[in-house]
């Protein structure tokens with residue numbers, strides 16, 4: 001009876017030359033055959049026709065024809081950098097994950113910043129939420145903190161994600177506008193789904209036009225559950241605080257920059273790193289007790305449209321992220337990196353936030369299509385820096401030659417089998433959590449509060465920041481074709497702040513709902529210099 005070892009993996013390169021190395025003196029075909037000429041196809045006579053037998057022509061063109069992969073369904077435009085995360089040890093009381101808890105522990109990271117709505121070739125400085133996705137290559141396995149630069153989200157349940165994205169992406173008939181919130185379907189959605197109001201206020205603020213990736217905050221958005229070495233749990237929210245401070249462009253700068261240098265943010269990051277000025281962020285956590293109702297000071301911690309004000313739960317810094325190395329190849333690294341909210345290690349667990357639960361399904365699912373099958377964890381940028389022995393086999397783009405005959409456990413055929421680990425040996429054990437109730441398609445009642453934190457946010461802004469919000473609403477809504485959508489938007493704003501509503505109504509030349517008094521905050525003269533949009537604004 002044959003016996004063989006299992007769980008061992010070798011790369012194809014070990015049984016021949018590794019074509020990925022692109023080594024050797026001569027230009028060759030993909031089969032390693034040296035070529036005499038790569039500029040002229042093989043023709044019957046100098047004037048042709050071209051011969052089908054020209055295997056070099058066919059291979060070269062065929063490979064080129066398949067160079068593109070689908071862009072991400074959202075966050076298609078991005079730029080990334082390598083770096084290191086160093087923990088300061090303060091998180092030890094709340095998590096047993098060594099990369100967060102152990103003082104001085106250094107963990108390599110890859111961070112991708114992105115806009116959400118534009119296509120891969122769109123401009124950097126558009127008004128949009130920014131993605132802030134960090135992959136930690138920890139010794140215990142990969143952890144992804146897939147966050148945004150805005151601490152709340154448009155929707156409370158992931159089942160609406162296709163809808164908000166359909167509404168936010170360019171209209172399907174003309175595919176305009178590119179990467180902008182200035183269009184009917186966006187405003188139609190967010191005014192019909194008023195849970196979006198808080199995120200919309202942030203999106204109309206200066207936060208949605210950052211000066212640089214290095215001056216942008218990041219947020220995990222959802223509440224996570226951390227587990228410490230004693231098995232105690234706490235509910236936390238993650239924050240990235242830029243060491244360079246938070247800075248934004250003003251709208252006119254953002255517009256000019258989008259035209260003059262659509263690569264403004266990625267250029268700024270790459271040039272800065274090359275010049276020896278790394279991007280730096282402190283990682284902080286807000287820690288809330290893990291109570292049965294999962295609320296804190298009356299705030300439902302499972303509602304991703306709500307923040308916890310820092311006055312109520314201060315952000316405690318637990319480590320520093322430094323991004324100091326540019327990718328070598330955009331496609332191999334920035335384009336092929338695959339983040340997933342379900343990439344977690346012991347010490348970090350999820351919550352029942354219904355947006356988070358849908359995300360836990362969505363990322364792996366979309367990557368199966370985007371990256372051509374289930375083996376994208378073998379791509380260099382996605383490989384864990386921890387031993388892998390997963391018994392996953394075959395599939396599209398398999399580059400490993402697995403050994404053995406019996407990829408299952410237990411088996412009595414192969415030698416040197418892996419075994420399952422205990423929690424003490426580092427196994428990821430899902431925290432037992434109490435679940436009860438009837439299957440319903442409904443939200444908790446606390447999710448019905450759509451406006452109080454939008455008001456809180458608007459009133460927390462300085463006067464000049466409020467003016468920018470008024471201008472942004474006026475500009476973006478001014479691009480809508482449908483009067484009814486603008487009017488609905490005003491009736492939503494009336495629930496947020498009366499002065500804001502009246503000022504935007506004045507900017508749009510529409511009556512404010514319920515005839516509210518004139519606003520203190522009025523659009524600045526700069527706004528009148530911005531040409532009206534293409535809509536029927538007469």
Ligand code: HEM
Nearest residue numbers: 072075112131132133147148153158161221358359362366
């Ligand atoms: C991509 C953040 C909600 C589905 C991304 C990326 C970020 C992000 C940063 C870009 C990752 C990269 O750089 O490669 C967020 C945040 C959310 C949120 C902070 C809410 C708090 C959702 C929801 C869904 C979703 C609710 C679906 C139910 C996706 C998909 C991608 C993506 C499909 C593309 C991933 C890929 O192709 O690799 N998201 N997202 N996201 N997100 Fe989300």
